[in-house]
Structures are given as structure tokens and as C-alpha cells.
Amino acid sequence: MSDANIQEAPVAPPQPHTGQVYGKAHDGKYLKNWNPLMLAADLPEGKIVGVNFLGTRVIVYRGPDGKPVVQSAYCPHVGADLAQGCLVNGAVRCAYHHWQFGPDGQCVDIPDETVIPSAVRIHPYPAGERWGIIWAFNGEEALFDLPEFPNLSEDEVYYKAYHHALRPIEGWISSSNLVDFQHLKTVHNIPDPNPVRVDFDDYVVTVRQESNVRVADTQLYGGTWLAAHLQLTGGIERLFMAGSSQVAAGWSDAYFIVAMRKSQAEEMGYEAADAELEKRVDYVHKLYAEDEPILFSLRFRGFQKSTLIRSDKYFGQFLQYMEKYPRSAPFDV
Numbered sequence: 050m051s052d053a054n055i056q057e058a059p060v061a062p063p064q065p066h067t068g069q070v071y072g073k074a075h076d077g078k079y080l081k082n083w084n085p086l087m088l089a090a091d092l093p094e095g096k097i098v099g100v101n102f103l104g105t106r107v108i109v110y111r112g113p114d115g116k117p118v119v120q121s122a123y124c125p126h127v128g129a130d131l132a133q134g135c136l137v138n139g140a141v142r143c144a145y146h147h148w149q150f151g152p153d154g155q156c157v158d159i160p161d162e163t164v165i166p167s168a169v170r171i172h173p174y175p176a177g178e179r180w181g182i183i184w185a186f187n188g189e190e191a192l193f194d195l196p197e198f199p200n201l202s203e204d205e206v207y208y209k210a211y212h213h214a215l216r217p218i219e220g221w222i223s224s225s226n227l228v229d230f231q232h233l234k235t236v237h238n239i240p241d242p243n244p245v246r247v248d249f250d251d252y253v254v255t256v257r258q259e260s261n262v263r264v265a266d267t268q269l270y271g272g273t274w275l276a277a278h279l280q281l282t283g284g285i286e287r288l289f290m291a292g293s294s295q296v297a298a299g300w301s302d303a304y305f306i307v308a309m310r311k312s313q314a315e316e317m318g319y320e321a322a323d324a325e326l327e328k329r330v331d332y333v334h335k336l337y338a339e340d341e342p343i344l345f346s347l348r349f350r351g352f353q354k355s356t357l358i359r360s361d362k363y364f365g366q367f368l369q370y371m372e373k374y375p376r377s378a379p380f381d382v
Contacts, residue, residue, distance in 0.1 A: 078376035079103045080221065081188040082271020083195055084294035085304040088210055089181050097141060099132025103379035104297040107174065108132050109183055112152040113139040119176040119185040120154055121381040125169055172380035180306050181210030188377055193252045198288055199266040199278040208308035209326050213337060218344045220293035220301035221272040221371055227256060228363040236339055247363050249370050272371055289333060305333050
């Protein structure tokens with residue numbers, strides 16, 4: 050997990066253009082989607098972790114049932130960061146005046162007060178744990194399920210989850226590579242990346258690519274998290290996920306997952322399977338290394354100002370799709 054994101058991530062972009070969306074100043078609203086906040090292994094029971102999210106902060110901890118809880122981080126009393134507090138009988142206790150808040154966000158105890166106003170609360174975010182990651186949804190309720198691999202259920206997959214880096218780029222801009230087929234060919238040397246189908250649904254973009262060397266089914270969830278199932282010549286199969294959380298305007302925190310079928314891992318032995326997945330980690334790092342010098346220096350123009358050509362058909366459609374994608378402001382701002 051990125052220590053920089055947990056405690057020291059900046060809440061303002063380092064360059065004037067990185068905080069812009071579609072050529073306009075960021076309006077304080079963020080995509081309503083699932084965001085990877087941290088690796089699940091970094092969240093033991095009994096610990097509160099503060100994470101920068103949506104231009105503000107949230108706290109993350111495990112409730113009495115062991116499930117992750119994500120809540121706005123600042124106490125409504127005078128604004129203390131609740132990550133500095135502790136858990137007492139399953140409730141978050143503020144370090145400043147010892148007010149306590151339950152997993153539903155409601156204040157459950159104020160020292161020396163017998164009546165607690167019902168309006169005293171912190172805001173819970175929809176949260177989940179899957180693929181070795183703790184997730185939070187930006188919104189009152191989740192509009193769609195947590196990501197899955199195309200054509201496979203979670204119990205069929207053996208996987209490893211990784212944190213990559215805190216990055217000065219909107220996550221959806223880097224995810225646009227999925228439908229930027231000219232970029233896939235020229236930068237990543239992917240042969241014949243052009244799709245046979247691209248579907249833009251309300252919250253998920255589905256892409257199918259077919260060529261002589263591979264068949265790829267990929268889904269992009271909420272504009273920022275992709276799940277890919279590749280079938281290559283010779284019966285070779287590749288599974289990976291990648292995406293990011295919305296840390297602040299112009300900032301995202303990237304995570305990825307490498308995977309294989311569980312039946313394959315059992316057949317080859319888990320030690321050999323782990324070694325194979327490590328090779329795939331190297332490949333993912335290679336993709337990041339090819340993209341990031343370009344992305345981090347990008348002055349993104351958006352759909353209206355970009356000079357798009359015929360081969361940008363789906364890329365242009367994606368930019369329009371993201372302009373209309375639902376957004377909301379964080380709860381405590």
C-alpha cells in the first residue's frame with residue numbers, strides 16, 4: 050500500500066493543467082464508481098487507516114463482522130481526523146474529545162452527554178472486499194457490482210493483488226487506452242488490436258478483440274477499472290485487472306491484479322504458479338513504463354478540443370461517454 054497516499058498525498062495538483070477535466074476546472078465532483086483504496090492484507094482487525102480519497106479523506110477499518118467499513122474521516126464536532134483515533138467495542142473513538150461513531154456512521158457516545166443529537170454522524174461509503182483489495186463506492190449506494198473477470202467467477206481464479214503508484218493523472222484518462230486502438234498498436238506493439246465489438250453500457254464498457262494471435266474480452270467498470278481475459282495462440286491464457294482510485298483532482302492511485310485459473314495453479318503447483326504470476330507482474334510494469342512518461346506530461350484536451358480522426362472512432366465515443374458519466378461530490382465537503 051502507498052504510504053504516500055495514506056498520510057502524505059497532496060490534495061492539489063502539481064501543475065495547473067492536471068486538475069482540469071475536459072479543459073475545464075475541476076468542479077469537485079468525482080465519478081460514481083468503485084475505487085480501490087488499499088490492499089486487504091494491510092487492514093488487520095482493530096486498526097483504523099486514513100486514506101486520501103475524492104479530494105478529502107476517509108477512514109477504513111474492519112467492523113465487528115470483519116467486513117471493511119469506509120467512512121468520512123473528519124469528526125463533525127470540530128474536524129479532528131478520526132484516523133488518529135481508535136476502535137472501542139467496534140466503534141470509532143475520536144482522539145480529540147472521545148466522541149464515538151458506529152459502523153453506520155451514527156454517533157453512539159459523547160462523554161458527559163445523555164442525549165446525542167441524531168444529526169451527529171459521519172458518512173459511510175458503500176464498501177467491499179474482493180480480489181485482495183478494499184473498495185469504496187463514491188455515492189450513497191453502489192450503482193453496480195464489484196468488478197469481475199469476463200467469463201469467470203472469483204472461485205475459479207487464483208490471483209495476486211498489487212499496489213502500483215500514486216500518479217498525477219485522472220484514472221479514467223489512462224483507462225481510455227482500452228479503446229485507443231491506435232495507441233495500443235503504436236506504443237504497446239499489440240498486433241491488430243481493432244475490436245469486433247465495443248458496447249457502452251450505463252456503467253461498463255465491453256470490448257471484444259479477435260485476431261490470428263489472440264481473442265481478448267475486456268470490461269471497463271466505471272471508467273477507471275478494467276478486467277481482461279485474453280486467450281492467445283497455443284492455448285495460452287492471460288488474466289489481469291488494473292485501475293485506480295480517485296485521490297483528488299488530477300491524482301489517482303493505481304492497483305493491479307495478475308491471475309490464472311485456479312485449476313491451472315493446482316495442476317502446476319502453487320510455487321510454480323506464483324513464479325509465473327511474477328513474470329506477469331513484470332509485463333504489467335512494462336506497460337506502465339511505456340505509458341506513464343506520456344500520461345504524466347499530458348495536457349489533456351477532452352472531446353471538444355481534441356483533433357480526432359477516423360481511427361479515433363471508439364476513443365472519441367469514450368470521451369463523450371465519460372462526459373456524461375454520473376458524478377457526485379464527497380459527503381463531507
